[in-house]
Amino acid sequence: MEQLTIGALCEIIRQSAPKIYNSITIDTAVAPRKHNYCYIEAHTQRVEFKTERRSAAIDEPLQNDLRAIIDNSSETYERIDKDLIDGFNSAPKFSTEGFFASTKKKMNELMNGGRNVDHHHISLDTEGNSLSKIQPPFAIKAECSITDCPNCKGTGLVEGTDAQGNPTQQLCPECKGNKIIGTLSYFIPKVIEKNISLTLCLEDEIEDFPTSAVKAHIDEKPVAKRMLTHVNGVDSEAFDQALLPYLDIVHDKTGEGNAIEDYYYCIVPCYTFTYRNIMTSELKKGVIVNPTESPEIVLIGNDSTKIINRMKDSAKIVSRFFGSIAGSAQRDKDDLKRTIRLLIATVVADGIVSEEEKQSLTLAIRNIEILTGKEREELSELLSAGDTSFLTDDDFHFHSKENSDETLARMQEIANSDGLVHETERDLIEKLKLEANA
Numbered sequence: 001m002e003q004l005t006i007g008a009l010c011e012i013i014r015q016s017a018p019k020i021y022n023s024i025t026i027d028t029a030v031a032p033r034k035h036n037y038c039y040i041e042a043h044t045q046r047v048e049f050k051t052e053r054r055s056a057a058i059d060e061p062l063q064n065d066l067r068a069i070i071d072n073s074s075e076t077y078e079r080i081d082k083d084l085i086d087g088f089n090s091a092p093k094f095s096t097e098g099f100f101a102s103t104k105k106k107m108n109e110l111m112n113g114g115r116n117v118d119h120h121h122i123s124l125d126t127e128g129n130s131l132s133k134i135q136p137p138f139a140i141k142a143e144c145s146i147t148d149c150p151n152c153k154g155t156g157l158v159e160g161t162d163a164q165g166n167p168t169q170q171l172c173p174e175c176k177g178n179k180i181i182g183t184l185s186y187f188i189p190k191v192i193e194k195n196i197s198l199t200l201c202l203e204d205e206i207e208d209f210p211t212s213a214v215k216a217h218i219d220e221k222p223v224a225k226r227m228l229t230h231v232n233g234v235d236s237e238a239f240d241q242a243l244l245p246y247l248d249i250v251h252d253k254t255g256e257g258n259a260i261e262d263y264y265y266c267i268v269p270c271y272t273f274t275y276r277n278i279m280t281s282e283l284k285k286g287v288i289v290n291p292t293e294s295p296e297i298v299l300i301g302n303d304s305t306k307i308i309n310r311m312k313d314s315a316k317i318v319s320r321f322f323g324s325i326a327g328s329a330q331r332d333k334d335d336l337k338r339t340i341r342l343l344i345a346t347v348v349a350d351g352i353v354s355e356e357e358k359q360s361l362t363l364a365i366r367n368i369e370i371l372t373g374k375e376r377e378e379l380s381e382l383l384s385a386g387d388t389s390f391l392t393d394d395d396f397h398f399h400s401k402e403n404s405d406e407t408l409a410r411m412q413e414i415a416n417s418d419g420l421v422h423e424t425e426r427d428l429i430e431k432l433k434l435e436a437n438a
């Protein structure tokens, strides 16, 4: 749905949230404005290559393993056994740390710069639909070598002197007689996972609108869909059209150059409207979330709860009571009008009725379905009466004792609510008691 007219919006609110509809006046001169909120879940996997280099004086079995790698012409990066690295680690180390550090740095830049790694030649382990968290090491063939020990020229022996000072042949201290120095360069792919969820509005976010309201409109268990693959010889991108405008923002958080990207997204249309709070008359902004699927109304800055808290206890009791009978159609209408008149009289007798209290009670009366519009209006006007003189004898003559008792109980509750029973309150209560028992 692209356009929502103000008439349609009013109707949706009236149908889906009658209580809210009755507590506000929607400004029908202002057209609803659409704001698309997008909820996105992204699961990504990126691969980083941490390169290492080991130079050591290696024995024959290790030499054979390394030679096999160097001689294998088909693989640029060859999967190797971890034992080979362990073998290099326990063999006599050849190069100095300084040499290692600078070479490693250069190699890391080369591998992670992205330009020099052809990922097609690296076949990573997978688990189900994703990359395994633990990956095997890969030898970088072009950076592996086997050379004669430069110290002994590959003889394993060097000139020295014995205890008596005579010249003698000794085991080369650099290669420990192994004669051969092997260099193994390798990397272990590191899989970095990111899982994020975002609620975004690309153009004009609604001020003070809690995005949690949008989250309530997404699937309970969203299923993400694969949209990007750059791994194990597969290169494909299939982003949904609707998701494209949001990708830059997602990539700010997940990083560029991912190997795998899975997405779930859901666009929740929200429409803003202007309403007037019946109690405060203030103009406010309201939002209708997802109007066609499952409309939810969010009134921004609605402070009717605050108003209720400011009301005096007597008015609160009456307001609550009116609320409790709002939907009941089973009542004796004449008795109901008597109850309302008597309760209003008790509130009036209790002291000055503030503007807020008047508005709140007017609203409560307006919600009593059994009354006609004219009746509601007449009853609401009584709230502005300065005293209880609007009451007539008829107001005390209930059709049923039950209705009379219920009214009496509320009136007593009101009278006791402020601790001090007002004289007029007491008179009204006494009169009703008398009539009920007559």
Ligand SMILES: [Zn+2]
Binding pocket: 149, 150, 151, 152, 153, 154, 155, 156, 157, 172, 173, 174, 175, 176, 177, 178, 179
């Ligand atoms: Zn040597």
